[in-house]
Amino acid sequence: MYLGLKEMRHEKLRYSLLSGVLLLIALVVFMLAGLANGLSNGNRQAVDQWHATTVYLNKNANQTLSASQLTLADKKHLQGTKIAPLSNLSGTLRTSNNQLKTTASAFGTSRNSFLMPTVTSGHRINGKNQLLISAALKDQGYHLGQKVRIGTTKKTVKIVGTYAASTYSIAPTVYTDTATLNRLKGSPVTSGQQQPINAFVTKRSHFKTSKHGNLQRMSINTFIDNLPGYSAEQLTLNTMIYFLFVIALAVIGIFMFVLTLQKQALFGVLKVQGIGTSHIIAALLTQSIAMALIGIGLGLAITVGLAQIMPAGLPFVINWQAFGIYSLALLGAAVIGALLSWRTVAKIDPVVAIG
Amino acid sequence: MSTAVLALQHINKQFGHGHTAVTALNDANFEVNAGEFVAIIGPSGSGKSTFLTIAAGLQTPTSGQVLLNGQALTKQSEKERLAYRFNEIGFILQSSNLIPFLTVTEQFKLVDKMAHRPFQQSAALELLNELALSDVKNAYPNELSGGERQRVAIARALYNDPSVILADEPTASLDTPRSIDVVQRLAAEAHQHNKAIVMVTHDQRLISHCDVVYRIEDGNMTRDNTATAQ
C-alpha cells in the first residue's frame, strides 16, 4: 500500500495517464451498457410489465408474435390461471387531422385481461372502439377524448385512458380490446370465437392434452429473446463491452509490465533489504486498483452527467445493476493486469543488486 | 566459544563444475564483534561481493557455515531469508539503495510499515541529526548530493537496529574527502551504537579508519593484523 501510493503521488503524470485511459474505457463501457439497456427496455418494457411466465404462439410462426396466427377458440387446448389473448398491430398512430403522427405498437386483449395496463387517468376500456395510451404519447399531445387512427384504415378509436410509460419494438404502446384491434386490422371476423389473435399470454398454464393443434408453448424469456432484432442488438453491444474488458486488461497489463521492467534494479534492491515479491506485488496491485477506481468513478460520474443532457430520442437508460457488474469486471481486469507481472517480479534476483 | 555477532567458518563457494569451475571463496574464515568496524579489502574479482551475498543469506555457500549471534543459517526458506535480511542486516550498497519516490523521512517510514509498527519519529530525527541530514529530511534522493545519499543509506541501515551492517563499496561513487567523511561516520556509528559494521572496498586509503582489516585475493581471505594503527 504505502510503497504503491507514494510512488503514484511522486509520478502523478505517469499514473494519471493510465487512469485517463481507464476512464475512457469505462466511459465507453457505461455508454454502451446504457444504450444496450435502453434498447432492451424499448423492445421489451411492455412484455416485462405483463409479469407473465408463458406464451403460446402458432408453431409455424418461428417464435415471432407478428407471424403467429391463432383464434380465440384455440384457448380450448389450454388449462390454467390468467390466460389472456393477445393481438398486435404495429402502425402509425395519428389524429384525424394528421397533426400528430407517431409510430406505435398496438395491443389487443380481452377487456378484463391481466395484460391490460393500470389506468392512471381516464377509465378502463368498457365499450367498443376505445383506446388506452402510454405516458410518452400523452407527453406528445395525445389526450383523453381524442379520436385517433392506427395503421391505414379510416376507422377511428377514442382515447379513454392513459397509463405508465411502456414500449414494445422501440415504440410506445397503446391497448384496446380484441374486437376493436381486429376492426383496425381490417380482419373479416371481428366478433366471436373465430376472431384471429396472435398469441395467448399466461401466468400459469399448460396444455390440457398432448393434442394441442398448432400451438407452441414457450417461456417468456424465450419469447423475449425472439423479439425482432432484440438478441442481435444485445449481442452486438455486449460483445463490444466484453472486448473493452479485454482491452482494459491488455492496457493495464502492458503498462504495469513495462513499469516493472523499468524498475527491476529497484526491486532487486528492495529484495536485498528483505522486502520481498509479495510486498512488491501488493504495491503493483494497489496502484492498478487505485487507477481503476479513479477511472471507473470518473467514468460513472461523467456517464450520469451525460445522461442528463442526452437528447430524448436516444434510448439510453442507466441500469445500476449492470453498471455495478461492469465496474467489478473492470476492477477484475486491473487486478489480473497487475498480477501478470508476478513472474517477472518473482524472478528478479537480489544478488545482481550487489557487486 | 566465539562472541562474534557474525561469523563465517570454512566457507567455500564454487561457481560451475569441472575445469570451468571458479572458486570465488576458498576456506574463508571471518568474524566481527559488536562495536567493531571491519574492512574487507581486495581487488576486483577477488570474491568480496560473493562474501557479502553469503553473509546476507542471498546465496548459500558450497560448504561451511554462517553464524549470526551463534546461530547457524542453514536451509532457510525464502521467506525466512527475507525476514533475516530485513531484521538482522542493514545494507549500504555501492551507489544509492534509496527508493527514488520516497523522501528521506519516508525511507524510514517504509521500514516501519514493513515491520508493522508506528513511525519512530525521535529515533529517525536523532539519526538524521547525527548524520547532518536534518536540513534534507523532506528531500527526494535525486535532490541530494552523492555524499548525502550515502549518509541517508547509513541512517536507514541503522534505523531498523540490525545486528550487523554490510556495506558494499559505499564510497565507490564519491570523491576522496566525501569518501573519508562517510568512512569516519561508519566508524563513529559502530563505536557509538555498538554495531558490527562490515565494509567491502578496494580503496587502501580508507583502511586506517577501520578496527580490523581482512585482505582477500583470488578467494583467499586473511586477517591483516598489521594494517591498523591499534
Ligand SMILES: Nc1ncnc2c1ncn2[C@@H]1O[C@H](COP(=O)(O)OP(=O)(O)O)[C@@H](O)[C@H]1O
Ligand atoms: N554467479 C556467478 N557465476 C559464475 N561466476 C561468478 C558468479 N559470481 C561471481 N563469480 C566469479 O567469482 C569471482 C569473485 O567475484 P566477486 O565476488 O563478484 O568479486 P568482487 O566483488 O571482489 O569483484 C569472480 O571471478 C567472478 O567472476
Ligand SMILES: [Mg+2]
Ligand atoms: Mg563486487
